[in-house]
Amino acid sequence: METIRVERAKTLKEKPNPDTVKFGVSFTDHMFLMNYADGKGWYDPRIVPYGPIPLEPSAMVFHYAQEIFEGLKAYRRADGKVQLFRPRDNIRRLNTSAQRLCIPTLDEDLALEAICQLVRLDESWVPSKEGTSLYIRPFIIATDPTVGVHSSHTYLFAVILCPVGSYYPEGINPVKIFVETEDVRAVRGGTGFAKTGGNYAATIRAAERAGQKGFTQVLWLDGVERKYIEEVGTMNVLFKINGEVVTPPLSGSILAGITRDSCIQLLRSWGVPVTERKITAVELFAAGESGALEEAFGSGTAAVISPIGEMDWDGRRVIVSGGKIGPLSQRLYDTLTGIQWGKVPDPFGWVLPL
Amino acid sequence: METIRVERAKTLKEKPNPDTVKFGVSFTDHMFLMNYADGKGWYDPRIVPYGPIPLEPSAMVFHYAQEIFEGLKAYRRADGKVQLFRPRDNIRRLNTSAQRLCIPTLDEDLALEAICQLVRLDESWVPSKEGTSLYIRPFIIATDPTVGVHSSHTYLFAVILCPVGSYYPEGINPVKIFVETEDVRAVRGGTGFAKTGGNYAATIRAAERAGQKGFTQVLWLDGVERKYIEEVGTMNVLFKINGEVVTPPLSGSILAGITRDSCIQLLRSWGVPVTERKITAVELFAAGESGALEEAFGSGTAAVISPIGEMDWDGRRVIVSGGKIGPLSQRLYDTLTGIQWGKVPDPFGWVLPL
16 A cells, blocks of 8 residues: 655644534644546545645536545544544445546545544544544545546545534434425436535525525435435435334435444344335325324434424424434434444444544 | 726746647636625626636535536637627526526626626637637636535636637537436436536536447436436537427526527528427437438537437437438538628627627
């Protein structure tokens, strides 16, 4: 494996207050960079001081969004050590995204080593306060300085880090969502399963409209029939109906969430039946109205579990679990965050101590 | 209207050979830039020397592809003067894209003035050889240095210019295309009608596979039923069937091409019936096999008219117009390029002399 060159920052930045730091705003002292060129492959892996990336205005990423990313976290344990959660799964998913976007894949071991070395170097940025963590953002952008539409011949792989405060500083507050009936996030045959910028750009308008109507996020329907539930906001979504957990299958337009997979594995280990199957908004709201819908929640790296307290759909309103977090959602949240922060055993081998 | 500040380049670049210059590779001496910030609006319109744009690695455009662009051309007439083709329509479409992507719109007059001033300053870059032109690429990117998913609070609007050689240096050569049955470019409710990076990123894989199979481009089907023709490659598509020109309607997943609209207006002025209606691949191939399909062509800024000589669909093959450009396609090409280069009258008021 290639050696990672390290150029240390001459001056170190002041760290933000972990009580008030906002998600994704303050970045650490260093970043990892590696370039790619056709015929040469990935080259010059290096850790350098965090700073601007100068790109030609014609760089392909600005015009054709040939770009992919990942998101994962480093957690400070009570004993002071730092650990990652399923980092190899993020790297594998980055490579899956790369294939869809015609971006050259990364060597898994090198990418993992890059993340580990970078986090180790900036380890003092991993906060220790309850619920805080260091968010890790690996991403790849197309850098060819030409405006023809084709896959780029050059790329930049970067990893940046930012300390993040507790997602729930005032306790878990279930969200209000509504079924989005106009905009569509993704469609089979598109890029919905890949973590690529275009999927997120497409969701901004619906999220803004949701906010204006007093909702936190939208529930996405499939792009073909506009019948089936797909995701909630930028998270996967799971429902507990009559004692069984139901979540949409990975049909091509849904992101293969690592938190989603962790939930499924945990639930099955507890003997809770989980079914990955299509579920229509009609079925969901009928279950909500009959009382069969016991819990509903989003799953993702940032929130881990985001309970849904209220769902609206064209004037129909369903309160879920009395507007509070349900017991299974709470157990998943406690177990997952327990494993992530090293407070409870990790029978699945998910954590990687640095 | 705000005054555009001009900072001239100290050294001018050598111009590329117009016989060999590739599309989108060589950029001129200057570029236009203007920033946006919430509460402040668009500010500091300026023409500066062409050069790298330094962005934070956390800039939203790298992660969530909140980005839009346009493409138009400046043409050198026989009398040496330079003119633009329907530039205001491009600016309007940029604003339409902006609305879908939650990007603040531009003042039309200022944007047009920016383009005109920039082209005037770099006018010596507009080549004069037959078929050559200066390609103009306005674009807007989200620059917030934060990795939360929301619309950016800051943006950069830029215009860059590149001389382009003749699209058909060896005469018009019809292309071979095939019906893409796996990947999808866009779906209603998505971003297909906007000129935004994600739409293009999604098409790269299919275009690469087409190339590997010996085809120039793919014919896109709709994302819902995968039955209806939408576009060809990155162009709109038109078919002449039994004397009538048929083109897919602007249903939300199709780009409202300015060349498409120019074709429709020209055809109608010639008394050729044009219908904007859905057309299935089944109908198209049946028309091809029966001989009812007389001509087929893509329309776009780069090629103007790109005749389709052969279409394949799951093993079925149709040769269109004997594999040659048809008379109506040729007339459209000659008339449009004639108007663009100032060789024939412009009854529609499409050209804007600088």
